Amino acid sequence: MTGNTNASLPRLKLTYFDFDGGRGEAARLTLAIAGIEFQDCRILLKAWVDHKAQMPFHALPVLEVDGEEITQSNTINRYLGKLANLYPADRWQAALCDEIMDAIEDIGTQIVATFSIKDHAEKETARERLAEGPIPLYLTRLDSELERRGGEYFADNRLTVADLKAFVWIRHLRSGQLDYIPPDLPDRLAPLLLRQFERLNGDGRIHAYYEKRRISQASSSPGGTTS
Amino acid sequence: MTGNTNASLPRLKLTYFDFDGGRGEAARLTLAIAGIEFQDCRILLKAWVDHKAQMPFHALPVLEVDGEEITQSNTINRYLGKLANLYPADRWQAALCDEIMDAIEDIGTQIVATFSIKDHAEKETARERLAEGPIPLYLTRLDSELERRGGEYFADNRLTVADLKAFVWIRHLRSGQLDYIPPDLPDRLAPLLLRQFERLNGDGRIHAYYEKRRISQASSSPGGTTS
Numbered sequence: 371m372t373g374n375t376n377a378s379l380p381r382l383k384l385t386y387f388d389f390d391g392g393r394g395e396a397a398r399l400t401l402a403i404a405g406i407e408f409q410d411c412r413i414l415l416k417a418w419v420d421h422k423a424q425m426p427f428h429a430l431p432v433l434e435v436d437g438e439e440i441t442q443s444n445t446i447n448r449y450l451g452k453l454a455n456l457y458p459a460d461r462w463q464a465a466l467c468d469e470i471m472d473a474i475e476d477i478g479t480q481i482v483a484t485f486s487i488k489d490h491a492e493k494e495t496a497r498e499r500l501a502e503g504p505i506p507l508y509l510t511r512l513d514s515e516l517e518r519r520g521g522e523y524f525a526d527n528r529l530t531v532a533d534l535k536a537f538v539w540i541r542h543l544r545s546g547q548l549d550y551i552p553p554d555l556p557d558r559l560a561p562l563l564l565r566q567f568e569r570l571n572g573d574g575r576i577h578a579y580y581e582k583r584r585i586s587q588a589s590s591s592p593g594g595t596t597s
Numbered sequence: 598m599t600g601n602t603n604a605s606l607p608r609l610k611l612t613y614f615d616f617d618g619g620r621g622e623a624a625r626l627t628l629a630i631a632g633i634e635f636q637d638c639r640i641l642l643k644a645w646v647d648h649k650a651q652m653p654f655h656a657l658p659v660l661e662v663d664g665e666e667i668t669q670s671n672t673i674n675r676y677l678g679k680l681a682n683l684y685p686a687d688r689w690q691a692a693l694c695d696e697i698m699d700a701i702e703d704i705g706t707q708i709v710a711t712f713s714i715k716d717h718a719e720k721e722t723a724r725e726r727l728a729e730g731p732i733p734l735y736l737t738r739l740d741s742e743l744e745r746r747g748g749e750y751f752a753d754n755r756l757t758v759a760d761l762k763a764f765v766w767i768r769h770l771r772s773g774q775l776d777y778i779p780p781d782l783p784d785r786l787a788p789l790l791l792r793q794f795e796r797l798n799g800d801g802r803i804h805a806y807y808e809k810r811r812i813s814q815a816s817s818s819p820g821g822t823t824s
Contacts, residue, residue, distance in 0.1 A: 427700060427738055440692050442699035449692040465667050465676040472669035473654060479706070511654055 379406060379453065383434040384446075385425075388412035390583060391542055393443040393478070394431035396534040397450050402579040403529075404454030409434075444471045444535075451531035458526040467525035470512065470532035474539050477508040481548070497550035505543070505551065506559055512536065513560035521562055522569075533566065537576075540567040606633060606680065610661040611673075612652075615639035617810060618769050620670040620705070621658035623761040624677050629806040630756075631681030636661075671698045671762075678758035685753040694752035697739065697759035701766050704735040708775070724777035732770070732778065733786055739763065740787035748789055749796075760793065764803075767794040 382401070386394025401408050413421055413430065422428050426441045433439070433446045440446060448468070451457030458464045480500060487493040516524060524532040540563055546553045556564050570576055609628070613621025628635050640648055640657065649655050653668045660666070660673045667673060675695070678684030685691045707727060714720040743751060751759040767790055773780045783791050797803055 427703075428734060435689065435692075440696055442696045442703070445692055445695040445699050448695060449688060452688045452691075461676060461679045462662065464679075465662075465672055468672040468675060469667055469669045472672050476654075476669070507655060 380436045381434075382406070382408035382450075383411055384408055384431060385411040385413065385434075386431040387418070388414050390580070391538060391545075393475075394446075395538045396531060397431060397433070397443070397446050399534045399538070399576065399579065400447065400450045400454045400456055400531055403534075403575045404456065406450075406454060444468070444475055447471060447531045447535065456529060456531050456534070458530060460526070463526045466519065467530045467532040470515070470524045471535050473508060473512065474535050477504055478539060480504055481542075481551075494550045497548065501551045501555065505555055509556060509560040509563065513563050516562045516566065522566065533570065536563060537567055537570045540564065541571075607663045608661075609633070609635035609677075610638055611635055611658060612638040612640065612661075613658040614645070615641050617807070618765060618772075620702075621673075622765045623758060624658060624660070624670070624673050626761045626765070626803065626806065627674065627677045627681045627683055627758055630761075630802045631683065633677075633681060671695070671702055674698060674758045674762065683756060683758050683761070685757060687753070690753045693746065694757045694759040697742070697751045698762050700735060700739065701762050704731055705766060707731055708769075708778075721777050724775065728778045728782065732782055736783060736787040736790065740790050743789045743793065749793065760797065763790060764794055764797045767791070768798075 384394065384397055384401070386392070386398070398410065425432055426439060429441070431443055431446055432441050433449070435449075440449065448457060448471075451467075458467055484493055484496045484500070487496055516522075519525065520527060523529060524536065540556050540560075542548070543551070543556050544553050544567075556567070611621065611624055611628070613619070613625070625637065652659055653666060656668070658670055658673055659668050660676070662676075667676065675684060675698075678694075685694055711720055711723045711727070714723055743749075746752065747754060750756060751763065767783050767787075769775070770778070770783050771780050771794075783794070
């Protein structure tokens with residue numbers, strides 16, 4: 371992909387890790403849903419040590435817009451959401467959208483902080499603490515917000531980047547990849563979030579994106595792609 | 598203060614802790630600079646235990662807009678920034694503004710995480726780690742961004758909520774209230790941020806706000822005000 375044929379769209383390059391989740395995934399979904407071309411630069415985890423010091427805040431994702439770098443996942447989601455018409459123009463609806471993204475970033479950061487704990491017992495304690503307190507709090511609060519806002523979308527009565535961020539988080543929680551965090555927490559505590567997740571999972575555009583990813587991954591060299 | 602006489606402005610109530618800093622302070626400054634009336638609800642730290650469970654994510658700040666609650670500090674800053682004409686309309690300039698707010702929130706969260714460490718040696722280690730790595734990284738990176746953007750403002754070539762967020766952070770770092778973090782880090786590592794801080798500190802509107810706060814605090818009952 372070498373640029374957008376639509377002259378009003380900038381040249382985009384998104385750099386993030388080579389997996390279908392995490393802080394960069396809502397941005398990829400946003401672009402995929404809107405059919406906006408971008409350079410999908412994927413860094414292998416084992417190559418991260420060679421790239422880290424070159425990244426502005428030693429972190430990913432990083433978005434290049436016509437060669438200018440911008441960082442911070444929700445900053446990127448908001449900017450791309452505006453390009454993709456997946457962000458509200460109204461300032462109150464925009465705030466409702468932002469609140470959800472910031473809240474999920476907050477709880478996501480608490481979960482990611484446990485990744486680097488090397489001691490197994492310590493990791494178990496930290497994860498159990500999250501599974502008993504903060505994660506249920508965020509799940510139930512987000513679920514009641516979704517209900518208050520009509521039950522289907524978090525803002526603007528239509529799909530926005532907030533819904534995509536929630537989708538990525540719920541998928542992560544349910545993936546079974548988080549030891550000591552029961553993967554059925556969303557199913558037990560957040561019925562509307564779960565229904566939203568399933569609806570988005572069945573969305574034709576999202577389904578098509580992951581189908582394409584599956585084929586691309588199967589055809590790439592062992593260890594994943596790097597660009 | 599009982600509401601805005603300007604009919605186009607909503608009724609605002611900002612709830613945050615009773616000190617002139619932290620995650621809620623940029624929002625207060627935004628409203629003060631724009632002369633927008635709001636209910637300035639201040640929770641005493643010692644009373645927090647009685648309020649915490651009533652707050653949406655058990656955290657502050659919380660903004661009420663015509664009785665509807667919204668949370669997350671940068672969500673609130675962005676919404677109020679739009680009301681106060683201290684937020685860019687252009688999507689790229691908005692992204693530049695957002696990036697700075699999100700980055701400062703990120704490093705601020707790392708600093709706040711050390712507040713609850715009870716063991717002195719452990720707190721010292723955690724703070725020294727921040728003072729040697731993350732804080733210098735964020736200071737130098739933000740300083741070079743400020744330089745790249747003209748040296749005076751982070752976005753839109755004018756004052757925005759990003760500058761106010763930076764002002765509050767630099768003041769905290771220089772306050773001498775953070776044990777084991779040398780208060781001269783900004784002075785040594787971030788000359789442009791320091792100059793911006795001093796310029797804003799001398800801004801008539803900000804000066805007048807803190808002068809009013811000083812008088813209000815002096816006249817309030819011992820222990821601070823609660824509304």
